[in-house]
Amino acid sequence: MVTIQVDLYDRLALNLEADLVQMVNKTSAKGVLIDISAVSIVDSFMGRIIGNIASMSKILDAETVVVGMQPAVAITLIELGLPLKGVHTALNMEKGMNLLKSMIDVTEEDEDQEQEADDFITE
Amino acid sequence: MTLSLSKDTIQVFKEQDVVFLKNRVKETAVRIKMGLVNQTRLLTAASELVRNMMRYANGGVCIIEVVSSGRNNGVRLTFSDHGPGIPDIDAAMRDGFSTGKSLGLGLPGTKRLVNEFNIKSKVGEGTVITILKWANG
Numbered sequence: 297m298v299t300i301q302v303d304l305y306d307r308l309a310l311n312l313e314a315d316l317v318q319m320v321n322k323t324s325a326k327g328v329l330i331d332i333s334a335v336s337i338v339d340s341f342m343g344r345i346i347g348n349i350a351s352m353s354k355i356l357d358a359e360t361v362v363v364g365m366q367p368a369v370a371i372t373l374i375e376l377g378l379p380l381k382g383v384h385t386a387l388n389m390e391k392g393m394n395l396l397k398s399m400i401d402v403t404e405e406d407e408d409q410e411q412e413a414d415d416f417i418t419e
Numbered sequence: 420m421t422l423s424l425s426k427d428t429i430q431v432f433k434e435q436d437v438v439f440l441k442n443r444v445k446e447t448a449v450r451i452k453m454g455l456v457n458q459t460r461l462l463t464a465a466s467e468l469v470r471n472m473m474r475y476a477n478g479g480v481c482i483i484e485v486v487s488s489g490r491n492n493g494v495r496l497t498f499s500d501h502g503p504g505i506p507d508i509d510a511a512m513r514d515g516f517s518t519g520k521s522l523g524l525g526l527p528g529t530k531r532l533v534n535e536f537n538i539k540s541k542v543g544e545g546t547v548i549t550i551l552k553w554a555n556g
Binding site: 305306307336337338339340341343344366367368369371372375376377378 | 514
């Protein structure tokens, strides 16, 4: 689980990408939860990093959920033309955790469909 | 008629300058009481353009202006560099076009985020991009 507490500049974002993917591998994590509630702008570069983290984790067998996106950021991302396809999102940390659990262990939870309702980008 | 009320010139050549520039743009937007969503649009647009300037031209100058037209106030940003220039502006303004390895959303995406967008570029001389975002609108 990572929370981003500052507005990232480019190098920091690249480091985060590398560190996260390394940690996924080292700890054989099954899920990555990124809290971006403190991030006030996501531009195409940051969006690409988030997408990269999700796809890199995916091929290392971990699911990624991005939580806490500010409404203004969501508006900007869509207008920019960056729908963050393939990235799971949830409104807050708790819902994100539930979503992750349902994705990792589908056999335990049959009604993982309802989690979809929490997606506010892919709704 | 659009009046310029204040003018602020910032050199951007290092990564720290980028952070400083974003903060100044934000301060300016807050000062003219721009709404949060428009602030985010403006900052994201600025972030795209300043990245282009850093990546393709190794930096440049940004002018931050507060402009006024009637009752409406806005922020105008002018990014000028002495980089290689853009040979085909029409292509650069298309979604998905990139000479680097990025997504190619920077310029067309930026245009969608702001109210006015102007680009002038000459190969070998540099690029000047002006964007304007009104506080309401």
